[in-house]
Amino acid sequence: QSVLTQPPSVSGAPGQRVTISCTGSSSNIGAGYDVHWYQQLPGTAPKLLIYGNSNRPSGVPDRFSGSKSGTSASLAITGLQAEDEADYYCQSYDSSLSEFWVFGGGTKLTVL
Amino acid sequence: EVQLVQSGAEVKKPGESLKISCKGSGYSFTSYWIGWVRQMPGKGLEWMGIIYPGDSDTRYSPSFQGQVTISADKSISTAYLQWSSLKASDTAMYYCVRQGGYGGNSFPFDYWGQGTLVTVSS
Numbered sequence: 569q570s571v572l573t574q575p576p577s578v579s580g581a582p583g584q585r586v587t588i589s590c591t592g593s594s595s596n597i598g599a600g601y602d603v604h605w606y607q608q609l610p611g612t613a614p615k616l617l618i619y620g621n622s623n624r625p626s627g628v629p630d631r632f633s634g635s636k637s638g639t640s641a642s643l644a645i646t647g648l649q650a651e652d653e654a655d656y657y658c659q660s661y662d663s664s665l666s667e668f669w670v671f672g673g674g675t676k677l678t679v680l
Numbered sequence: 681e682v683q684l685v686q687s688g689a690e691v692k693k694p695g696e697s698l699k700i701s702c703k704g705s706g707y708s709f710t711s712y713w714i715g716w717v718r719q720m721p722g723k724g725l726e727w728m729g730i731i732y733p734g735d736s737d738t739r740y741s742p743s744f745q746g747q748v749t750i751s752a753d754k755s756i757s758t759a760y761l762q763w764s765s766l767k768a769s770d771t772a773m774y775y776c777v778r779q780g781g782y783g784g785n786s787f788p789f790d791y792w793g794q795g796t797l798v799t800v801s802s
Contacts, residue, residue, distance in 0.1 A: 570724065604788040606725075613775055613795050614725065619788040657725050661786035666742055669715070669789075674724040 571596065572658050572672035579678040580648045588643045588675045590658030596670060598639035601661040605634055605643045608655040608674075617656070618643060645677070653679045682706040684714075684776050684793035691799045692766050699762035700796045702776030709757035710734040713779035715789065716750060716761045720772040730779060731759060766800045773797050 573591040580586040590603060597603055605618040616625055618634035621641060633644045641660075645652055658672040687701045702714065715730035729740040733752040740750070752759040759776060773795045780790030 600785065602784045602786040604786070606789075613792040614789075615792065616780075616788055616790050619780075619790070620782050620784045620786075623782070625790070659725075659786075659788070666739075668730070668739060668741070669727040671725045671727065 570673040571662055571670035572660060574656075574658060574672035574675045576673070577676045577678065579680055580645075581680045582648055582650065584648050585644060585646045586648060586677065587645075588656050588658075588677070590641045590643070590672050592639050592641075592660060592670075594639065595664040596660045596662040597636065597641060599663055601663075603634065603636050603641035604659045605632075606657045606659065608657065609651075610654070614657065648679055650679050653677055682778065682791050684778060684791055686774075686776055686793040686796045689797040689799070691801070693802055694766055694768055694800055696766050696800075697762070697764050698766055698798065699760050700774060700798070702759045702761075702793050704757045704759070704778065707778075710754050712781075713787075714752065714759040715777045715779055716748075716759075717775045717777055717789070717792075718744075718772050719775065719795075728761070728774075733757075733759065766798075768800050768802075770798060771800050 602620045606614040607617045608614040621636040622634045656675045662670045683705045716728040718726045728744040729750045731738045731750045733754045749762045776793040777789035778791040779787045
């Protein structure tokens, strides 16, 4: 049971827009802590995709965007491409139970 | 270029000890926290713990406290994750990560090692 909740899977056709939600609580996202997103392509290490809720590291296409409101955050991918098929994880800081850094359970994106 | 290079895959028997490594380069190793993340087969990411190589300040997830030991040797820019007695349930991919700074309140893991696969089987 992950501290942050994500849908197990989402799908979309090439060119479409998809969103992935990440729901937390008052000890993490709701406490004002920023959310980060990672992309894990099959057989590779995760890569930082979005940091500080909505910022893209250098090299990440602007098709990827993030937002945060209340106790939730979202990752949006527009102009879906076949190479976007991957697992996506959200992450934040948690001030309870000394857990510090917590992840969502991950969402598998399938490009139809 | 920032790089985290991890040691190679390991196959061990239950009860054996193990120490895997993560060598940082391309940045000031003593100025950034280094963490470890577990990914069990077909599962998600779990934060295990983190160390500040500058002074060896270490924090553990409650889930991993007492199960593993995190250390660092700043003279060779290398962090370690070790087990004293492996179990079959320790079979997983282990990633080292650098905790980056961006001026916010929840630090992202901006660089990841390539992963070390640990297999524990009799």
